[in-house]
Amino acid sequence: MQKTSRKRKCYAVVMRALMYLAAGLSAALALFLVIYVLAKGLPNLSWRLLSTAPSYLTGEIGILPDLLNTLYIVMATLVVVLPLGVGAAVYLTEYATNRRLIAAIEYAAETLSGIPSIIYGLVGMLFFCQFLGMQTSLLAGALTLVIMNLPTIMRTTQESLKTVPQSYREGAFGLGAGKWRVIRTVVLPGCVDGVITGCILSVGRILGESAALLFTAGFAHALNGFFDGLSSAGATLTVALYVYAKEQGQFDVAFAIAAILMLLTLLINGAAMLVERYFRRKRSL
Numbered sequence: 001m002q003k004t005s006r007k008r009k010c011y012a013v014v015m016r017a018l019m020y021l022a023a024g025l026s027a028a029l030a031l032f033l034v035i036y037v038l039a040k041g042l043p044n045l046s047w048r049l050l051s052t053a054p055s056y057l058t059g060e061i062g063i064l065p066d067l068l069n070t071l072y073i074v075m076a077t078l079v080v081v082l083p084l085g086v087g088a089a090v091y092l093t094e095y096a097t098n099r100r101l102i103a104a105i106e107y108a109a110e111t112l113s114g115i116p117s118i119i120y121g122l123v124g125m126l127f128f129c130q131f132l133g134m135q136t137s138l139l140a141g142a143l144t145l146v147i148m149n150l151p152t153i154m155r156t157t158q159e160s161l162k163t164v165p166q167s168y169r170e171g172a173f174g175l176g177a178g179k180w181r182v183i184r185t186v187v188l189p190g191c192v193d194g195v196i197t198g199c200i201l202s203v204g205r206i207l208g209e210s211a212a213l214l215f216t217a218g219f220a221h222a223l224n225g226f227f228d229g230l231s232s233a234g235a236t237l238t239v240a241l242y243v244y245a246k247e248q249g250q251f252d253v254a255f256a257i258a259a260i261l262m263l264l265t266l267l268i269n270g271a272a273m274l275v276e277r278y279f280r281r282k283r284s285l
Contacts, residue, residue, distance in 0.1 A: 034262060041259025044252040053223045061253055065223045069138060069234035072226055073217065074206050076142035077149065081202065084146070085153025086195060092154075093161040094183055106158075109151040120148050121215035129216060139230040141217030145209060149202040156201070160194020161187060193279035200272040207264055210238035219243055237261055 052062030088105075096102050124144030125136075134140040164187050172182040188195075218233030221240070235243060237257050245254035 034266075037255065037258050037262045041255040041257070041262070044256040045259060049253070049256060054221045061250065063237070063240060063253070063257060065221045066235050066237050066240040066257070068223070069217075069229060070207065070236040072229045072234070073138050073142050073145065073213075073236055074203055075226075076139065076230060077145045077206055078199065078202065080143070081146045081149050081153055082195075082199060085150050085198070086157050088150075088154045089157035089161060090183060090188075093158055094179070094187065106155075109154055112147070113151040113155075116211075117148060117209060118211040118215075120144055121212035123147075124212060125215040136216065136218040136233045137231055138217050138234050141213045141236075142230070144212050144216045145206055148209070148212065149205060152202050152205065153195075153198045156194050156198030157191065160191035160197075163194075164190040193276060196275050196279075197272050200268055200275065204265060204268045207236075207261060207268070208238060210236075210242060213239050214242070 049062055050067065051064055052060055053065050054060055054062050092102050092105060121144065124140060124147075128134050128140035128143050129136055168186050168190065169182055172186045177185070213236055217236065217239065219235050219239060220233040221235055222232065224232055224234070237260060241254050241257040241261070244250040244257065
């Protein structure tokens with residue numbers, strides 16, 4: 001018995017040490033990556049770089065069109081994917097009764113979330129750019145990103161809807177409220193944290209996407225308004241990073257863009273944590 005207890009204690013100590021080692025290595029690697037990118041990129045950031053458009057005639061380098069294109073494609077994607085994702089989640093959770101249909105849709109969503117993004121880009125180029133005649137444009141890229149982010153919005157909203165207690169629904173039905181009124185006034189306000197979290201995570205994925213946009217949105221650095229920009233080709237920050245680093249050899253500009261993306265990622269993750277804490281406290285009151 002004593003030998004067995006000693007073996008168990010040794011096993012527990014070894015496993016705990018391995019877990020601490022794995023956690024420490026992961027944290028050190030992430031911290032090194034963040035510090036390295038910020039140290040290489042922040043010294044190259046300037047107001048001139050952020051506020052000017054590039055010009056091949058004068059040799060001017062600027063990322064203002066890329067910043068605006070990123071903003072345009074984020075807005076266009078969220079305008080389409082949020083109603084679709086939330087609506088699909090509400091239907092699957094509150095209306096659908098066929099378990100096979102629900103399982104099939106959930107399986108399809110899980111499958112879509114695991115497909116490599118370059119395949120989305122190829123499908124988006126063939127369907128949106130060529131078949132629908134959109135050509136290479138930010139709108140085609142945004143619609144491709146809608147398909148990519150739809151499973152994230154749908155699944156996060158669906159799981160959040162399941163956390164709303166059934167007694168809330170039964171109480172509202174007992175007071176004479178209809179199905180849609182219960183969903184609108186009781187269920188959706190109770191899961192708004194999940195919707196916001198899914199939205200923030202989708203924004204992070206949109207900001208970091210490049211493979212799909214290489215096929216659908218293009219490489220242009222033209223400065224356009226919102227509607228003109230959606231109908232024309234344009235490079236986002238991630239695509240611009242690839243162009244400056246791979247094709248032009250401007251690694252200082254590439255690291256500056258990488259620093260911007262890193263800061264945006266940290267802000268998005270921080271916002272997601274704050275939103276989750278806020279609604280958790282609000283529920284506990």
